[in-house]
Each structure stands twice: as C-alpha cells, then as structure tokens.
Amino acid sequence: MAEYKWPEEDKRTHIGKRISRLDGPDKVSGRAKYTYDINRPGMLFGKVVRSPYAHAKIVSIDLSVAEKMPGVKAVKIIQNPGAEIQWAGDEIAVVAAETEGQAEDAARAVKVQYEKLPHFVSGQKWDAIPEANRRKPSENVNGDPDKAFKEADVVFESAYGNEVITHCCLESHGLIAEWEGDNNLLVHQSTQAVSANGGQFAQALGIPAGNVHLKMDHVGGGFGSKFPVDRWGLEAAKLSKLAGGKPVKLMLERDAELMVAGARPSIFARVKVGAKKDGTITAWESQAWGTGGVNNFNFAGALPYVLRVENRKETFSVIGANIGPQRAWRAPNHPQACLITMSAFEDLAAELKMDPLDLFLKNLGLAGARANVYRDELMKAAEMIEWKKLWRPRGEGAPGGTKTVKRGLGLSIHTWGGSGHNSDCDLTIHPDGSVEIKMGTQDLGVGTRTVLAIVAADTLGLPIDAVKVNIGDNRYPVSSGSGGSTTVGGVSSSTRRASVDALNALLEKIAPTMNTTPDKLEAVGGKIQEIGKPTNGMTWKQACAKLGTQPMTTRGKQPGTGTLTTGGVGGAQMADVSVDVETGVVKMNNFVAVQDCGLIIDLKTCESQVFGAMIMGVTYALFEEKVMDAQTGRMLNPNMEFYRLAGLADIGNFKVHMMTGKGYDERGVIGVGEPPTVSPGAAISNAVANAIGVRVPSIPLTPDRVLAALEKKGGANAKV
Amino acid sequence: MSGSDERHDKPDSAGVSRRNFLKGTSLALTIPLVTGGETEVKAAGADVPILGPDKVNITLNINGAPKQVSVEPRVTLLDALRNDLDITGAKRVCDRATCGACTMIVDGKPVYSCTTLAIEAQGKKIRTVESLEQNGKLHPVQQAFWDNDAQQCGFCTPGFVMACTALLEKHPQPTAEQIELGTGGNLCRCGTYHGIKAAIAQASGRMRKTGPAKLTRGGKNNG
Numbered sequence A: 001m002a003e004y005k006w007p008e009e010d011k012r013t014h015i016g017k018r019i020s021r022l023d024g025p026d027k028v029s030g031r032a033k034y035t036y037d038i039n040r041p042g043m044l045f046g047k048v049v050r051s052p053y054a055h056a057k058i059v060s061i062d063l064s065v066a067e068k069m070p071g072v073k074a075v076k077i078i079q080n081p082g083a084e085i086q087w088a089g090d091e092i093a094v095v096a097a098e099t100e101g102q103a104e105d106a107a108r109a110v111k112v113q114y115e116k117l118p119h120f121v122s123g124q125k126w127d128a129i130p131e132a133n134r135r136k137p138s139e140n141v142n143g144d145p146d147k148a149f150k151e152a153d154v155v156f157e158s159a160y161g162n163e164v165i166t167h168c169c170l171e172s173h174g175l176i177a178e179w180e181g182d183n184n185l186l187v188h189q190s191t192q193a194v195s196a197n198g199g200q201f202a203q204a205l206g207i208p209a210g211n212v213h214l215k216m217d218h219v220g221g222g223f224g225s226k227f228p229v230d231r232w233g234l235e236a237a238k239l240s241k242l243a244g245g246k247p248v249k250l251m252l253e254r255d256a257e258l259m260v261a262g263a264r265p266s267i268f269a270r271v272k273v274g275a276k277k278d279g280t281i282t283a284w285e286s287q288a289w290g291t292g293g294v295n296n297f298n299f300a301g302a303l304p305y306v307l308r309v310e311n312r313k314e315t316f317s318v319i320g321a322n323i324g325p326q327r328a329w330r331a332p333n334h335p336q337a338c339l340i341t342m343s344a345f346e347d348l349a350a351e352l353k354m355d356p357l358d359l360f361l362k363n364l365g366l367a368g369a370r371a372n373v374y375r376d377e378l379m380k381a382a383e384m385i386e387w388k389k390l391w392r393p394r395g396e397g398a399p400g401g402t403k404t405v406k407r408g409l410g411l412s413i414h415t416w417g418g419s420g421h422n423s424d425c426d427l428t429i430h431p432d433g434s435v436e437i438k439m440g441t442q443d444l445g446v447g448t449r450t451v452l453a454i455v456a457a458d459t460l461g462l463p464i465d466a467v468k469v470n471i472g473d474n475r476y477p478v479s480s481g482s483g484g485s486t487t488v489g490g491v492s493s494s495t496r497r498a499s500v501d502a503l504n505a506l507l508e509k510i511a512p513t514m515n516t517t518p519d520k521l522e523a524v525g526g527k528i529q530e531i532g533k534p535t536n537g538m539t540w541k542q543a544c545a546k547l548g549t550q551p552m553t554t555r556g557k558q559p560g561t562g563t564l565t566t567g568g569v570g571g572a573q574m575a576d577v578s579v580d581v582e583t584g585v586v587k588m589n590n591f592v593a594v595q596d597c598g599l600i601i602d603l604k605t606c607e608s609q610v611f612g613a614m615i616m617g618v619t620y621a622l623f624e625e626k627v628m629d630a631q632t633g634r635m636l637n638p639n640m641e642f643y644r645l646a647g648l649a650d651i652g653n654f655k656v657h658m659m660t661g662k663g664y665d666e667r668g669v670i671g672v673g674e675p676p677t678v679s680p681g682a683a684i685s686n687a688v689a690n691a692i693g694v695r696v697p698s699i700p701l702t703p704d705r706v707l708a709a710l711e712k713k714g715g716a717n718a719k720v
Numbered sequence B: 001m002s003g004s005d006e007r008h009d010k011p012d013s014a015g016v017s018r019r020n021f022l023k024g025t026s027l028a029l030t031i032p033l034v035t036g037g038e039t040e041v042k043a044a045g046a047d048v049p050i051l052g053p054d055k056v057n058i059t060l061n062i063n064g065a066p067k068q069v070s071v072e073p074r075v076t077l078l079d080a081l082r083n084d085l086d087i088t089g090a091k092r093v094c095d096r097a098t099c100g101a102c103t104m105i106v107d108g109k110p111v112y113s114c115t116t117l118a119i120e121a122q123g124k125k126i127r128t129v130e131s132l133e134q135n136g137k138l139h140p141v142q143q144a145f146w147d148n149d150a151q152q153c154g155f156c157t158p159g160f161v162m163a164c165t166a167l168l169e170k171h172p173q174p175t176a177e178q179i180e181l182g183t184g185g186n187l188c189r190c191g192t193y194h195g196i197k198a199a200i201a202q203a204s205g206r207m208r209k210t211g212p213a214k215l216t217r218g219g220k221n222n223g
Helices: A024-029 A100-109 A144-152 A194-207 A231-242 A255-262 A334-351 A356-362 A362-384 A448-460 A487-510 A540-547 A605-624 A679-691 A705-714 B017-027 B079-084 B141-149 B157-172 B174-184 B193-210
Strands: A046-050 A056-062 A074-077 A091-097 A109-116 A138-142 A154-162 A176-180 A182-190 A212-215 A248-251 A267-275 A281-291 A309-320 A405-416 A421-430 A435-438 A467-470 A521-524 A529-530 A533-539 A554-557 A570-580 A586-596 A651-661 B039-045 B045-049 B056-064 B065-070 B101-107 B111-114 B125-127
Touching: A024 A467, A024 B141, A024 B157, A046 A231, A046 A255, A056 A091, A074 A231, A100 A144, A109 B141, A138 A605, A144 A267, A144 A281, A154 A231, A154 A334, A154 A356, A176 A231, A182 A231, A194 A212, A194 A231, A231 A248, A255 A529, A267 A334, A281 A334, A309 A586, A334 A356, A334 A405, A334 A435, A334 A679, A356 A362, A356 A405, A362 A405, A362 A570, A362 A586, A405 A679, A421 B065, A435 A448, A448 A467, A448 A487, A487 A521, A487 A529, A487 A540, A487 A554, A529 A540, A540 B017, A554 B045, A570 A679, A570 B141, A586 A605, A586 A679, A605 A651, A605 A679, B065 B079, B079 B101, B101 B157, B111 B157, B141 B157, B141 B193, B157 B193
Parallel strands: A046 A248, A182 A212, A281 A309, A435 A467, A586 A651, B056 B125
Antiparallel strands: A046 A091, A056 A109, A074 A091, A138 A309, A154 A267, A176 A182, A176 A248, A267 A281, A405 A570, A421 A435, A421 A554, A521 A529, A529 A533, A570 A586, B039 B045, B056 B065, B101 B111, B101 B125
C-alpha cells in the first residue's frame, strides 16, 4: 500500500507557494456564474409573503386576488391558519410569476389576518429578561473556585457583551428549482453543502435521493449560514411543481436575508476573576446568557476561553426571543467567548497595573499543550505592532494621540480545531495527458478549487493549469459541507491520496518500458524520469499515451491511511486604535495577526483568509448589530445603510504573519477560515479600553456606547 | 461606508432629478395619462413621454452595442440587464444604492444600476464589467485584482472592478483620499480591502504606462 504523506519542503513545487486563485479571471470578469445569475428557460420568479409581526397567530389567508393577477403561475400557503409565528419575517405564503414585478405585486395582494401575541426581542440586561424567556441554565464547576477566590489577592468583577449580528451574505440565500418530469428535480442552490443537500430535498419531496441533481459553481458568501435546504428552498421546488415544472427562482430580498437567514447569537456575561498580585490567574466565575432566537444553542463550557483557569464555575442560560433563528457564524461561540475572557483578563491587568502582554505570557500555562505556540505568536505579533515601544498603561494613551484623540493598544489570543472533513476525490488521467478532478465540494471563495489543483499538480509533477478541477455538483464524489474550517484539510487529503495512487498506477504501467521498477521513477517538471538518471525519462504526455485508449480514474479518500490533516491551531492578534473622545468614533490604525494552520497549501489565498477574517472582525467589533425594536418586534436595520459593514477606508493598516516550517508543517493541513475571525472583537475592545481608560462593556463599539462608557467614567475631560 | 462618491451626486440634466420628477407628478395630476399611449407632458421645459405600466420596448447601448429589451418602466437598469439580457456581471445585493455591487459606468461615470431605471438609461453609453476584457486579455484593473487576490467569494468584485476602473480613468494617480472616495460606495463582506488597495496601486502603475487613451473604451473621457 502506498504511503501517504506530504512532500518534504525541498520537494514541494507548488505547495506552500503564493499562487493566484484559479477562478480569479472568472470572478474579475463577471463570467463567474453564481446561483443568483442563472437564468433558465421559462423561468418564473418566486416571492415570499412574510409576517410583519414578531409573535402572532395566523387567523386567515386569502390567496384569491393574488391567484388572478397578471403573470401569476402558482400561489401557495406555507404556514396554515392556526400556525404560531415566532419572528417577524417568517414565511407565510409564496407566489411565482413571470416577472419579478408581477410576483411582488401578487405577494402584496395575499391577504393575511393575524392575531398579535406578546413578543420579546431583546436580552441584553439579565434583570429585564422575563422569567418565561430564561431557559434552565447549565452549570459547570471545575476544581474549587470558592476556595480559590477566598485565597486570591485580587478579585475583579465586571460584565461584557456581544450583540446579535447577522451573516449578511452578499449573495442572498436562494435557489432555482425545476422539475424534469414528475420525479426528477434540478436545483441550482447557493449553498455550503453541495453533496448533502440533494438528499434533503428528496426526503422532503418524497422522491429518490438520486433524482435530485444539485449544482453550484460559485457562492457569494456563506459564513456558516448556508447549510440547510431551508423551508423556502423546499417551497420553491413545490411551487415549480404547481407551475408545471417550470424553473422557479427564489432569492431572498436583502431585508429577508438580514431578518431570517442567519444570525450569530448574543452573549452577555457577568464575570469574576481571582488572581495573585503578580498576575497569576487563579479563579474564574461567570454567569452568561444569550439569545439565538427561539431555538436552543449551546454555549456551556465556552468560558473561560483558551486560558482554562483550573478553578472555575460557569453557568449559561439560553434566552428565548422572537427574532430570526441563529445559525453557525464563522467559529461559532468563539468570538463571543474570546471577547468576554480576553476583556476580563485585560481589565485584570489594568487593575494590577501590569502590561497585559506580560499577564498573558505569565498565564500561558493555562493554554495547555500549545502554550509555546502562543508564546511565539504573541512575541511575533508584539514585534510587528511595536508593542513594547508603543504600549502605555491604561488611559495614559499611546504616543501619537492628542487631547481629544486617544490612542491605545490591545491584544487577544484564540484557538480552533479544523481537522479535515470526509472527502472523496476522483482523479482521472486521460491518455492524452490531461488530468481532471471530480469532487462534490464547493469553493466559498477560500480557494478550494486552487487547493485541489495545487495538490494534484505538485504530486504529479505538472504545472497547476494542467489540472482541470470539477466541483459544485452532487453527482461528483461526496465531499462534506464547508464548515468549521474543515474543507481544506479534507479535500487536500483525499486529493493527495488520489494523486499518489494515480501516479503509482501510471508508473507501474510504464516502468517496464523504461527497463526499471516504479519505485525508481519520479514525476518532475512535466516528465517521468529515473531518480538520479534523468536521461532515462519521457514527457508526461508520452507516459500517459501508454495507458492505451482508456482513461484511468483513481479514488482518494479522507479519512484514510497516513496523517495528512490534524486539528488544533492558535493565533494572536494585536490592535492599535485611535478613539475620538468627543465623538466616540473608533478608528483602526494598525492591526496585526499571527496565525498557525499546519502545512499551508496556498500561501496567497491562506493569507487572504486571515486578512478577510480581520476585516470582518473590525466590522463586528465596530459596526454590526441586528437592532431590534422592542415596540414592534421588528429589525430596525434590515438593509445595508444601517446594518453597517466596514468599508475600505475603515480598516487601517493590516499585517499578517503565518507560522510555517518546522513544528508547523508536520501537523498536516488544517483549515484557517474560522480562527482569525475570533480575536478581533477582543483585541479591538482591549485597545479601546487602553486608549480611553475605561471599558466599553459590549460590542459593537459604536460612538454611543463609547460615549456612554466615557460618561460613566466621568466624561471626556475626566483625568485619565 | 465611510465615504461617498459621485454615484451619490445629483443626476445630470439628462437624468430624472427629484425636482423634475416632482414637477412631472404634479402635472400628471391634471393631465389624463394614457397607458402606453402617445400623451406627453412637459416637465422642466422638456417633453416627457408617459410610459407603462405595461412593458415598453427600449434600446440600451451596452458595451458599444444596441440591445432591444421590453421591460416595465419600473424595471431597473440592473434587472433589465440581469433578467432580460442575461448580462449578469453586475450583482444585486443591497438593491438600494449602498453596496456598489451593481456598479456600471454610464456616460463615463460610475452609477448604481440598482437605482437607475432602465428607461432612464436610454441614449446613454452603458459599460459593464463584461466590456473590460479585450481579446481574452484582462484589463489592468482586472489583472491587478487577480494578482493581488482582491476577491474571495467574488460577489462584490465586478462592482469594485468597475468602481476602481472609473476611479483610475478619472484619477490615473489617485491619492489615498481619492481611493477612499472612489471605493467608498462599495462594500465587501469577505474582507478583501487589503487586496483591493494593493490592486489599485498596481493597476494605477500599469494604466499610467499604457496611457489614458486606451482606458476609456466606449466611454466618455471624464478626466
């Protein structure tokens, strides 16, 4: 059996280099077709009738007017009278018409009567949450926290919070569903799970799973929110059937995207930390709560984050609220846990008049096996941002500030798993020398296509463009959904195994013709040649011609023998901000990230992931919040003017350093999508506290929150 | 979203300004409207044909070629191209002039095609992202976006490419402030701004070498 491992550093021709993404030209030219871009013959447009109320019972639905309107081909109830609606924006009925305008008109003409019920949409203040909305708390105790607090030199108490944010994918959720006969469904869906979703459609629609063909070339963002087929997905398929099988395109409007298609739960916490005078952290206690809508989610055990104080007690309560349901959001739970933990430790450092970098370094033993990785990463980040030169004790302001604009530095560390998911890869070598891969995976914009080509080309000794990559179709070999940073580890491992097997099979065929044995041959620079004797060689094309008339396909699997992917990464980030204490506006100056993720396949797209995560992090640290109106129960900002994303001018100067080489590469390939998203909230919040001398307790750090914190402290003119 | 650019400017005289629109509607109260007929009203001294609500045939000059399309007057330029002409490079995201994913260059200026009516765009030179690539060769801005990995999911990319093209056509050597302003009407969710900044720097250098004359393909030189 072949031995599967990654090539040694001196043998890598493409792996670890900076390689431009394969689909770049398609994306910059507008040729790349996303689900939203697909126009099918005779296609109808689907529009959803949504509940204006956060909590209500449907009394009656009248479709009669809508059904008779021009261009309308199908109208359908989604939730029947009597159903209880739990959030504003929930789906009530759906229409399909020839033009988008006609569908909108018809949706507006559907008459729904509701019986309004009391709603609850907030959840920031524990004491203001009705008893009925607090679910039974979980409690975890480790060691003896009571004793540890009694023995502590210092006990520091505070409260921190993260508001609910949304995914705000630029390509909204949606699909085009069409029937080919009564039993076969073709779906183009914007999804993170190409291989999995066909079966979900089939099960719900009562047809064999093999009869659903699902395709997707490109997806305009997912971030954890695009796994399910969704109720609107199934309804589009049913509408299509009602309309005689015609394709129905149903893409969510922007307001619906922000109201119902995904949210990151809020987490608030009261925290108590015990420590020795020298900064050794000895005890932790936290009471946390948060809401992800009406559904449950688990945050138990998430605190304290990374630095797992041995003597700890933590409780967590889910708060039920009438808001659109939560979905996995890049590194679920970690950003919230990170903000709470790292803020508490930075506050503790300020209390002890210590440099937080020293406090973190002192307590790295609590990080367990990766303590040394964190040490290296913190020291590297400190060097990149000039921490020792610029950091000043809290409220003194880093150099470069003015009377009204205060500068500060903050840091944070984070972790994530990221082991490769299950993946099958079919690699075919054709007799003409061409090579193609088929895999039912998806490229969320992270560079998955490029990774497959790099791994195969590196293994086969070919240029990258010699490998044709086919993904985004559920008729290709099964690969798992893209979540939890598991994709690159999974797909690179199955591709490596397929490529190694394919090469070995080819070498078996041609070795006799070269008067040698396969183990003495290598594939290098587009040639197959004898190791140490390149004169005994032939071109790749000549070698493949010896396959005869039949192409040769090998299947690579993950998991499989040999360790090509593992999990567990660390990372450190440091932020340098300026805060205008008169306006409360926070501005990024510099932001650095040091990240490890095992063996890197494509350094260019890998770094892009980290830069992107940091920018997304600036966005949730400073701007993002799903603002709910207590009175009406509706989201006040379901649009992109008031649900703010950072712009190019908001981000400051960014630097990224990837930890590579010895100690990292041998861990195999590990995903990087989630980990760098975790720290920005904490690092930026800590930098703001350092700048203005007071903690802004919850993110986003909007001007009103900054000014409120300053006022509590005594206003902008207070002595700091 | 910290800046704003000329996409937020008042439309020029050929467009339907808010003032003209109000005049038109107040006149409309006194003049019977004949749907799809020939009736015209005067607004700001110019003849204004009354169109719709049914579909009307219009001709749009897209990337140098006339395209016939039949759309309801309420249809936006973006939707006419995407839904009726299958020109899908420009994307629909916010659908209300905030994110810039729908950016096209109309008569030399970047516009939000999601808030421009298709009927308003008649007689204007409309350039979409599809026009930039020539004979299989990427435009310097596109090449720079690729080289600097200024895209991830890529859904905002065509809009950014058009905004940056318009910026560099107007300011071949943009200052930091001009870059912030020129891209201030575009948003990205994946966080590609670091790459976009590098792409603008690269494209600016290359476009200077090739000279501005080659850069205005079909569009009015607005410099």
